[in-house]
Each structure stands twice: as C-alpha cells, then as structure tokens.
Amino acid sequence: QVERGHSLIQAARESGTKAEDKVHDAMQKTAEAHNLEVSSQRIADKAREQQEHAEATLNRSRSEIRHAKLQLQKADEDEAKAESLEKEARETTEKLRVCISIEGVLLHHSGEARQDVGSSSEACERLCLLQRGCQESIFHSGENHCRFYETRSDVPELFHSFYNSSLCGMREDLSELQKSKDLILSRKDFLQGRHTCSWMGENCMTSKCCVSADNEYPKPSCFKKNESYAGCVVSPPSGWSGELIRGNQQVLQLQPVPASEPASETMGTSLFCFSIVAWDSPRTSELAQHLRRVRQGLFQCEEHALVAASALPGSQESSSWKAVYTSLLAWDQVKKDGRYLKHDWTIKVDLEQVFLPERLQQHLRSLRAPAGVSVVLQSGQPNNSLQVLSRQAVQALVDGKDRCMLHVDHEKGEEYFADLCLRGLGVNYMVDSTMVASGSCQGSKTVAVGHFESIDAWDRCYDDLTGSAPSSHVLLKRKA
Numbered sequence: 286q287v288e289r290g291h292s293l294i295q296a297a298r299e300s301g302t303k304a305e306d307k308v309h310d311a312m313q314k315t316a317e318a319h320n321l322e323v324s325s326q327r328i329a330d331k332a333r334e335q336q337e338h339a340e341a342t343l344n345r346s347r348s349e350i351r352h353a354k355l356q357l358q359k360a361d362e363d364e365a366k367a368e369s370l371e372k373e374a375r376e377t378t379e380k381l382r383v384c385i386s387i388e389g390v391l392l393h394h395s396g397e398a399r400q401d402v403g404s405s406s407e408a409c410e411r412l413c414l415l416q417r418g419c420q421e422s423i424f425h426s427g428e429n430h431c432r433f434y435e436t437r438s439d440v441p442e443l444f445h446s447f448y449n450s451s452l453c454g455m456r457e458d459l460s461e462l463q464k465s466k467d468l469i470l471s472r473k474d475f476l477q478g479r480h481t482c483s484w485m486g487e488n489c490m491t492s493k494c495c496v497s498a499d500n501e502y503p504k505p506s507c508f509k510k511n512e513s514y515a516g517c518v519v520s521p522p523s524g525w526s527g528e529l530i531r532g533n534q535q536v537l538q539l540q541p542v543p544a545s546e547p548a549s550e551t552m553g554t555s556l557f558c559f560s561i562v563a564w565d566s567p568r569t570s571e572l573a574q575h576l577r578r579v580r581q582g583l584f585q586c587e588e589h590a591l592v593a594a595s596a597l598p599g600s601q602e603s604s605s606w607k608a609v610y611t612s613l614l615a616w617d618q619v620k621k622d623g624r625y626l627k628h629d630w631t632i633k634v635d636l637e638q639v640f641l642p643e644r645l646q647q648h649l650r651s652l653r654a655p656a657g658v659s660v661v662l663q664s665g666q667p668n669n670s671l672q673v674l675s676r677q678a679v680q681a682l683v684d685g686k687d688r689c690m691l692h693v694d695h696e697k698g699e700e701y702f703a704d705l706c707l708r709g710l711g712v713n714y715m716v717d718s719t720m721v722a723s724g725s726c727q728g729s730k731t732v733a734v735g736h737f738e739s740i741d742a743w744d745r746c747y748d749d750l751t752g753s754a755p756s757s758h759v760l761l762k763r764k765a
Contacts, residue, residue, distance in 0.1 A: 378417065382415075382453060382454065383454065384422075385462045389446050390441050390470075391441070391443040391448040392439075393440040393657050394438055398423075398433060398434055399433045402431070404429065408431075410424070419435065419453055420437040420452070422453065424448070425447055437454070443657065443676060452465055482495055482496040483507070484692040485497060496709050506530075506532045508527060509527070509528040510525040515530055542654065544715075550655070556587055556588075556630050557624050557632070558583035558586035559589060560583055561592050561593075561612070562591045562592065573636055581747060585641075590622060605697065609698075612633075616682060616683055616686060626676060629649075630675055630676070631679045633670075634670070635671075637736045639750060640671070641751065648662075648717055648719075658713060659711070659712050660675045660712065660713045661715075666723060671732070688709075722734040726745070727749065
C-alpha cells in the first residue's frame with residue numbers, strides 16, 4: 286500500500302508537472318495572442334489614419350477638380366469673349382480700312398519689312414488689312430512669303446507675274462490709293478520700255494506702232510486689215526482696209542533716261558555678274574580658276590556665275606552668228622538661274638576684260654538711275670563687250686530675245702545685236718563715257734578695260750588700274 290501510495294504521489298506529481306507545462310503553454314499563447322491583438326490594433330489604427338488621409342486627399346482633389354472646372358469654364362468664357370471681341374475688332378477694322386490690289390507688280394522700298402509666310406496674295410493682303418499700321422503688302426508667289434510695310438510706295442520696281450502688291454489704308458483714303466495705283470500702272474511702259482511696238486509681220490492692233498532693224502528697208506508701218514487685226518507691213522496687201530494707224534517708229538529714236546531728281550528714289554547698286562566660259566580652252570579655264578582664287582573681277586560682285594559656252598548646232602554659220610547665239614543661250618541660263626531678280630543690275634563681262642565692280646557701283650550712284658527703270662548703260666566706246674542692264678532691262682531681254690532673233694541682223698557682231706535688240710524691245714539707256722577705257726590701264730574712273738588672255742597680263746593691268754602692289758602669283762612668275 287505504501288508503494289502504491291508512492292506511485293500515486295509520483296503520478297500526481299507528473300500530472301502536476303504536465304499541468305504546469307500546459308499552463309505555461311497557455312500563458313505563452315495568451316501573450317502571443319495579446320501581442321497579435323496589439324499589433325492588429327496598431328495596423329487597424331494606421332489603416333484608419335491612412336483611410337482618413339485618403340478621404341481627406343480625395344476631398345481636396347474633388348475640390349480642386351471643381352475649382353479647375355470653374356477655371357476652365359471661365360477660361361472658355363474668356364476665350365469666347367476674346368474671340369467675339371477679336372471678331373468685332375476685325376469687322377470694325379474691315380469697315381474702317383480698305384486695300385487695293387495691284388497684280389504683277391513689285392514696288393520699290395528702302396525701309397525695313399516684316400515678313401510672314403503666305404499661301405496666296407489674297408491672304409497676304411488680308412493680313413495687312415487687319416493690321417492698322419500696315420500700309421502695303423507684297424506677295425512673292427515663287428517663295429510664298431509676304432512682306433509688310435508701314436509706309437506706302439508709288440514707285441514700281443518690277444512688273445512680273447511672281448509679285449502682287451497691295452496698298453492699304455483707311456476708307457477715306459480710297460481715292461488716294463486708287464490714284465497711287467493708277468500712277469504705278471501708268472509707269473509700266475516706261476519701266477518695261479518706252480514703247481512696246483511690233484516688228485515686221487507682227488500684229489500691231491494693240492501696240493499701234495511698228496519698229497524695224499536698220500537692215501530692213503523700206504520701213505514697215507502699222508496698217509489695219511479689219512476690226513480685229515492690223516499688221517506691220519511696208520504697204521497694205523489687197524483685201525486690207527489699208528487704214529494707216531501709225532507710221533514706222535525708228536528704233537534709234539529712243540531718248541536717254543534723265544537722272545532721278547534729288548528727292549526721288551534711285552536704283553540701288555547691287556550687282557549680279559556673269560561671264561561666258563569656254564571650259565575646253567585651257568587658257569580661258571586657267572584664267573577663270575585664277576580669278577576665282579584671288580577673288581577679282583566678277584568675283585567681287587555680290588553674286589556671280591560662270592556660264593559654260595554651249596555647243597552650237599551646225600558648223601557652217603559665221604563667227605558673228607555663233608557669238609550672238611552663244612550670248613542668247615547664256616541669257617537663257619541667267620533666266621533659269623534667277624538670281625538676277627535679287628539684284629538691281631546684271632553685268633555681262635568678258636572674262637578677259639579687267640573689271641572693277643566697286644568702281645561700277647560708284648558710277649551707278651553718280652548716274653542716279655530712277656528706281657525701277659528699264660535701262661542699259663552705254664559707254665560710247667566701239668567694240669565694248671561690257672553690258673550693264675537693270676533688272677527690268679534683263680527681264681525685257683530674256684522675254685523678248687526670240688523676237689530679236691527674227692528681226693535683228695546677226696552678222697554685225699554681238700555688241701551690235703544686243704544694242705539694237707534692247708532698243709527694239711523698248712529698253713531705255715543712259716550714257717557713261719568714262720566707264721570703259723579702250724586700252725589704257727590707267728584712270729581712277731575706269732570700270733573695265735582691255736582684253737587680256739594671259740593671267741600675267743590681266744594681273745599687271747589690274748594692279749596698274751587699282752594702284753595695287755603686284756599680285757603674289759605675278760611676283761612668283763617674275764622671279765621664275
């Protein structure tokens with residue numbers, strides 16, 4: 286019984302130990318549960334804080350959205366109001382202002398211009414109309430740009446389909462604008478040529494006059510055939526009404542252009558220069574390369590070109606005919622090049638001729654050619670190959686040279702042909718007797734002189750003419 290009692294006590298003790306272990310485990314789990322509860326509470330508190338912050342942020346965002354919508358609505362209202370005011374201002378401006386279009390005219394300006402891209406002459410004119418300070422717009426269809434001026438000009442510089450000019454002002458100035466337009470158009474014949482007479486065999490119903498080259502004799506006159514045709518003939522053929530509209534107008538009766546009055550606008554002095562070069566000639570090509578390298582002669586012009594001498598059809602023609610034909614082909618290239626349109630004067634100069642562009646510009650300033658006039662400078666020297674033409678004269682030549690080929694003698698030399706052709710096309714002239722020297726490489730006013738095929742001779746004359754030290758390559762040649 287004692288042993289059994291000991292066993293029971295031992296079992297009780299073991300049961301107590303197990304109970305204590307279970308109590309300890311329970312206490313640990315209780316502690317863990319408490320910790321989890323505390324952690325969960327913290328997470329819940331943080332989640333509540335985040336929720337509250339999110340709700341506050343959402344409320345602020347909703348408030349900002351409402352404010353932004355109000356601002357956008359106000360901006361739309363302001364924009365609509367601004368558009369309404371702008372439309373009203375445009376309508377008011379259109380009621381107060383007016384523009385007159387002058388098609389095919391580039392007006393002369395010396396002032397600064399504002400530029401903008403334009404899709405058409407109408408759009409360009411409208412932009413000027415809506416700007417109270419704009420007095421004139423010029424649209425260039427080739428480059429699609431507008432120029433706007435705060436002053437008006439009544440001096441035409443060029444008549445060409447590339448250009449459209451518009452005169453703008455207040456409606457009460459309409460009669461003044463119309464007078465300016467009429468004045469501009471009245472100068473067209475003078476600027477493009479003093480006359481636009483027809484040649485032998487051409488219809489003179491519109492021109493009402495005939496011109497002739499000096500190798501045509503007797504001279505043609507303008508006779509009426511019927512109500513729709515009149516021709517330049519020596520005598521009216523059978524069946525014509527025979528009414529004499531006007532007798533022959535001698536080509537050489539054109540008068541020189543007077544210098545511009547001191548208060549009037551004059552032609553500028555920017556130069557486009559070109560020479561015809563036979564590149565298959567070693568001597569000519571070497572001279573061209575030398576002048577290009579030392580920047581002398583035509584290479585001192587604002588812009589320049591070397592035009593290759595074209596191969597001519599046939600081999601039976603005279604040297605004079607070939608020279609004329611080569612020159613006309615070169616003018617074709619100048620027309621295609623188009624740079625002459627950017628300059629006041631175009632100069633055709635022989636490469637072998639010593640040529641000083643800066644001196645020519647001094648002469649041009651002294652001559653005071655009226656702005657926009659169609660004019661060629663004459664030196665009065667025989668066998669002078671230097672040709673100095675205003676932009677308007679070049680336009681007349683490149684447009685009318687085919688008529689000259691039909692009616693002007695090709696066998697008297699290129700200079701003779703060019704002179705008579707320009708006169709026949711109505712190009713006016715001014716005389717500058719000091720421009721060209723026949724052979725002397727001296728003179729402070731000489732613009733061009735001689736015909737020097739060798740580089741050494743050309744440079745010697747250039748140095749003598751300008752009073753410069755001998756060119757470096759000449760010194761090298763002399764040392765050699």
